[in-house]
Amino acid sequence: MDFKEKVKEAFQIAQQKICKALEEVDGKSHFSVEEWSHIEGGGGITRVIQRGNVLEKGGVNFSAVEGKIPGFMKSQVNADADLFFATGISIVIHPESPMIPIIHMNVRYFQTDAGDSWFGGGIDLTPIYIVDEQAKFFHSELKRTCDQFDIEYYPRFKNWADDYFFNEHRNETRGIGGIFYDYIKPDESISQEQLLQFAIALTDTFVDVYVPIVQENRNKPFTPSHKEWQLIRRGRYVEFNLVYDRGTKFGLETKGRIESILMSLPEFASWKYQHLVEVGSDEEYTLSKLKKGIDWLN
Amino acid sequence: MDFKEKVKEAFQIAQQKICKALEEVDGKSHFSVEEWSHIEGGGGITRVIQRGNVLEKGGVNFSAVEGKIPGFMKSQVNADADLFFATGISIVIHPESPMIPIIHMNVRYFQTDAGDSWFGGGIDLTPIYIVDEQAKFFHSELKRTCDQFDIEYYPRFKNWADDYFFNEHRNETRGIGGIFYDYIKPDESISQEQLLQFAIALTDTFVDVYVPIVQENRNKPFTPSHKEWQLIRRGRYVEFNLVYDRGTKFGLETKGRIESILMSLPEFASWKYQHLVEVGSDEEYTLSKLKKGIDWLN
Numbered sequence: 161m162d163f164k165e166k167v168k169e170a171f172q173i174a175q176q177k178i179c180k181a182l183e184e185v186d187g188k189s190h191f192s193v194e195e196w197s198h199i200e201g202g203g204g205i206t207r208v209i210q211r212g213n214v215l216e217k218g219g220v221n222f223s224a225v226e227g228k229i230p231g232f233m234k235s236q237v238n239a240d241a242d243l244f245f246a247t248g249i250s251i252v253i254h255p256e257s258p259m260i261p262i263i264h265m266n267v268r269y270f271q272t273d274a275g276d277s278w279f280g281g282g283i284d285l286t287p288i289y290i291v292d293e294q295a296k297f298f299h300s301e302l303k304r305t306c307d308q309f310d311i312e313y314y315p316r317f318k319n320w321a322d323d324y325f326f327n328e329h330r331n332e333t334r335g336i337g338g339i340f341y342d343y344i345k346p347d348e349s350i351s352q353e354q355l356l357q358f359a360i361a362l363t364d365t366f367v368d369v370y371v372p373i374v375q376e377n378r379n380k381p382f383t384p385s386h387k388e389w390q391l392i393r394r395g396r397y398v399e400f401n402l403v404y405d406r407g408t409k410f411g412l413e414t415k416g417r418i419e420s421i422l423m424s425l426p427e428f429a430s431w432k433y434q435h436l437v438e439v440g441s442d443e444e445y446t447l448s449k450l451k452k453g454i455d456w457l458n
Numbered sequence: 459m460d461f462k463e464k465v466k467e468a469f470q471i472a473q474q475k476i477c478k479a480l481e482e483v484d485g486k487s488h489f490s491v492e493e494w495s496h497i498e499g500g501g502g503i504t505r506v507i508q509r510g511n512v513l514e515k516g517g518v519n520f521s522a523v524e525g526k527i528p529g530f531m532k533s534q535v536n537a538d539a540d541l542f543f544a545t546g547i548s549i550v551i552h553p554e555s556p557m558i559p560i561i562h563m564n565v566r567y568f569q570t571d572a573g574d575s576w577f578g579g580g581i582d583l584t585p586i587y588i589v590d591e592q593a594k595f596f597h598s599e600l601k602r603t604c605d606q607f608d609i610e611y612y613p614r615f616k617n618w619a620d621d622y623f624f625n626e627h628r629n630e631t632r633g634i635g636g637i638f639y640d641y642i643k644p645d646e647s648i649s650q651e652q653l654l655q656f657a658i659a660l661t662d663t664f665v666d667v668y669v670p671i672v673q674e675n676r677n678k679p680f681t682p683s684h685k686e687w688q689l690i691r692r693g694r695y696v697e698f699n700l701v702y703d704r705g706t707k708f709g710l711e712t713k714g715r716i717e718s719i720l721m722s723l724p725e726f727a728s729w730k731y732q733h734l735v736e737v738g739s740d741e742e743y744t745l746s747k748l749k750k751g752i753d754w755l756n
Binding site: 328 | 490492506508515517626627628689693696697700701710716717719720721723724725726727728729730731732
């Protein structure tokens with residue numbers, strides 16, 4: 161089988177597995193299934209869950225599209241390249257409870273008609289209220305998966321996530337980060353096949369970290385003021401996705417399916433002018449940790 | 459007096475006049491006043507109203523800042539230009555009632571240290587529910603003001619607004635448009651002084667059109683389903699401001715005061731996956747009119 165077909169198949173299987181795990185943890189709602197075609201070639205399967213017991217809005221999107229390389233990517237590919245093929249899974253989950261973090265995961269494979277090909281991806285967690293023990297658990301699990309492939313991956317990709325998942329205009333990270341990587345090509349130390357296995361391992365890790373985090377927080381009580389803070393933090397999430405996110409930008413510029421691209425936005429978000437947090441509050445503690453370079457493991 | 463000082467003074471007076479008129483129509487809340495300094499020079503006065511009788515969140519921002527010309531503007535100015543001075547008023551009003559349209563207005567003056575200078579601005583209306591008669595009134599008043607300066611302005615600037623206030627990725631206009639103009643320099647037909655008068659005339663027109671529109675709609679009853687539609691339309695407004703709006707982009711790239719730049723975002727917004735409107739509904743009617751090239755006058 162063609163390598164790109166193999167990646168597509170592996171990603172589709174991973175999509176099904178993830179949706180099944182999320183439906184089980186939610187216990188009420190099910191993922192819809194919409195198959196769609198891309199204007200220039202290929203298409204995808206968008207799966208969205210809404211108004212669950214736990215998951216207010218979440219999407220697990222698979223796509224495998226082709227087309228002309230958009231202008232803003234030209235500098236990153238072989239000068240002879242004209243057409244791209246891209247396949248990936250992209251997930252954003254917005255739980256109803258402010259005690260459960262927002263999570264994002266993406267793995268993707270990209271190739272051009274001039275022979276370039278690479279993998280990219282990432283997972284990052286956006287707690288509305290940061291709990292140090294949970295942050296440590298999340299990062300430890302990411303490190304464990306990375307270490308199975310290359311012990312340089314976790315420190316390198318953790319720093320990359322700090323830089324990438326960053327609202328420059330707010331001077332704050334979107335959450336506690338995680339890992340992010342892009343343009344990773346096979347070399348003497350890792351094969352293309354192993355890069356695919358790494359991507360699939362991350363989809364397993366996604367389930368392995370998020371299900372326990374949901375379970376640990378789902379029964380915690382919350383008040384309207386916790387909810388208010390959640391909507392404000394979701395507003396920052398919207399800012400990141402619309403201003404900086406490369407996947408969103410790529411989708412908009414390549415005329416992707418808009419409902420699939422913007423499934424990442426929450427059902428409700430809020431912006432208050434000059435919102436201030438109280439000294440000594442949990443909100444202030446969370447804000448104090450939205451910084452680059454924090455070592456969550458120790 | 460230096461021309462730029464004259465523009466600043468006129469804009470500050472206009473800011474006070476507009477806030478007074480909006481406070482009167484609201485009848486409850488008052489505008490806060492925050493003076494701030496820009497990192498490279500100058501500053502501004504941000505005035506925000508929140509939780510009024512009518513106005514849920516609105517900002518009337520005055521600024522007069524200077525600094526290094528950001529990279530994305532380099533192609534638009536004299537090659538020798540290195541520093542800019544920019545002053546303007548920027549307004550976005552989000553009423554609580556879905557029966558009252560969102561409105562935006564901006565007038566601005568820009569000059570560089572290489573002798574470039576120009577005016578820009580615009581007003582556009584974003585009804586949650588389009589009412590043809592009100593759209594006609596709004597556009598007629600804009601035309602009347604434009605015609606006093608140049609009879610080419612309204613048709614030219616109306617088309618410019620259709621192109622500018624457009625969510626490309628949604629293939630829909632943000633609302634019923636209005637006027638938009640940029641890089642307008644004095645020439646044989648209009649002086650710099652008259653361009654300033656045009657900008658000030660627009661600030662008067664803003665009050666003259668919005669106050670009657672608020673009064674006409676403020677007592678109309680609405681249901682939770684009207685409110686739901688409003689939050690979705692506000693989501694589109696957020697998309698425009700974060701993805702396309704030049705003022706927002708300029709503010710973010712020149713390290714402006716973030717709370718002043720993003721005061722344009724509503725207190726609450728919503729995104730639903732694949733939201734559909736009912737055939738024959740008012741929501742469907744509004745969607746059918748979110749297109750370029752509509753002649754609202756006839």
